[in-house]
Amino acid sequence: MGILLAALTITLVLLIHEIGHAYEMRRQGVAVDTLCIGFGPKWLTFQLGTFKGIKICIAMIPLGAFVSPTSEGVEVMKNLSLEKRTAIYAAGIRANFYTFFIGMIIGLFSMIATLTYLGLPGPEPKSIDHYWFISILIMGLIAVMYSFSNFFNHVVIPVLGLAMFIWLARLLLIEENIFTLFGTPVSGAVMMAPDFKNHEFTNLTGVHWEYAHLFANFLLVGLTFITLSLVLGIGNAMPIYPLDGGQMLVERIQSWGLNRTAAVVKEFGSTIAIMMIGLSVISDVIFFVK
Numbered sequence: 001m002g003i004l005l006a007a008l009t010i011t012l013v014l015l016i017h018e019i020g021h022a023y024e025m026r027r028q029g030v031a032v033d034t035l036c037i038g039f040g041p042k043w044l045t046f047q048l049g050t051f052k053g054i055k056i057c058i059a060m061i062p063l064g065a066f067v068s069p070t071s072e073g074v075e076v077m078k079n080l081s082l083e084k085r086t087a088i089y090a091a092g093i094r095a096n097f098y099t100f101f102i103g104m105i106i107g108l109f110s111m112i113a114t115l116t117y118l119g120l121p122g123p124e125p126k127s128i129d130h131y132w133f134i135s136i137l138i139m140g141l142i143a144v145m146y147s148f149s150n151f152f153n154h155v156v157i158p159v160l161g162l163a164m165f166i167w168l169a170r171l172l173l174i175e176e177n178i179f180t181l182f183g184t185p186v187s188g189a190v191m192m193a194p195d196f197k198n199h200e201f202t203n204l205t206g207v208h209w210e211y212a213h214l215f216a217n218f219l220l221v222g223l224t225f226i227t228l229s230l231v232l233g234i235g236n237a238m239p240i241y242p243l244d245g246g247q248m249l250v251e252r253i254q255s256w257g258l259n260r261t262a263a264v265v266k267e268f269g270s271t272i273a274i275m276m277i278g279l280s281v282i283s284d285v286i287f288f289v290k
Contacts, residue, residue: 020095
């Protein structure tokens with residue numbers, strides 16, 4: 001059951017990310033052809049249906065997801081301004097951040113409501129006031145992200161991505177076993193997925209125990225969901241092509257007329273990405289074998 005929930009959770013996180021890209025594409029007049037969860041050749045890719053003219057697919061290699069425009073959409077996107085293309089690349093990251101912040105608010109108050117219903121010791125009234133303050137702060141942050149989207153796209157995302165890249169590079173230099181630093185979304189979600197057999201509420205009986213049991217697992221699923229949303233958002237902001245942050249960097253360099261430099265950045269980023277995928281797959285093999 002835990003592995004199934006893990007698979008559903010990571011699928012939902014990836015889907016929200018790609019919906020962000022697809023929404024911004026259509027908003028900028030770029031026709032979307034396919035939204036696919038996973039990668040793989042055509043014989044490992046299955047179409048689940050269509051939604052507003054967009055083909056929804058799932059592929060059997062669970063290393064990410066993608067949105068692809070139609071042939072006409074590709075031409076439209078080439079003619080968009082740098083600002084609009086950057087907004088498209090940043091839209092998935094922003095969608096993950098919105099999900100993370102909204103999930104935090106829902107999690108805080110669902111926890112308080114459930115503890116109150118079960119008659120369990122809950123937060124002190126002063127703590128609840130703090131939760132309200134935190135929630136209002138988060139909602140204000142969401143409003144700022146939406147209102148100043150250009151600043152977020154051109155400044156905040158690149159800074160976060162660069163910080164993440166430097167932090168990861170530093171860990172690689174000091175970590176003896178580099179496989180502990182990597183993993184695909186599958187192993188990440190499985191490690192965080194709830195185990196329905198390991199929660200004991202010895203002070204509760206009957207229906208209250210059942211509710212507490214369900215709540216604990218719901219809380220763990222929610223924690224997995226919002227954590228993966230944040231990790232996916234910041235991870236995609238790294239300036240490594242073909243991640244979103246890398247594509248934004250390449251677009252910026254090309255806008256300066258440095259096409260050869262942009263090509264080098266693409267090749268370098270693609271090499272790093274392939275190495276990261278390889279390390280992640282090996283790490284997953286080690287994780288599941290153990």
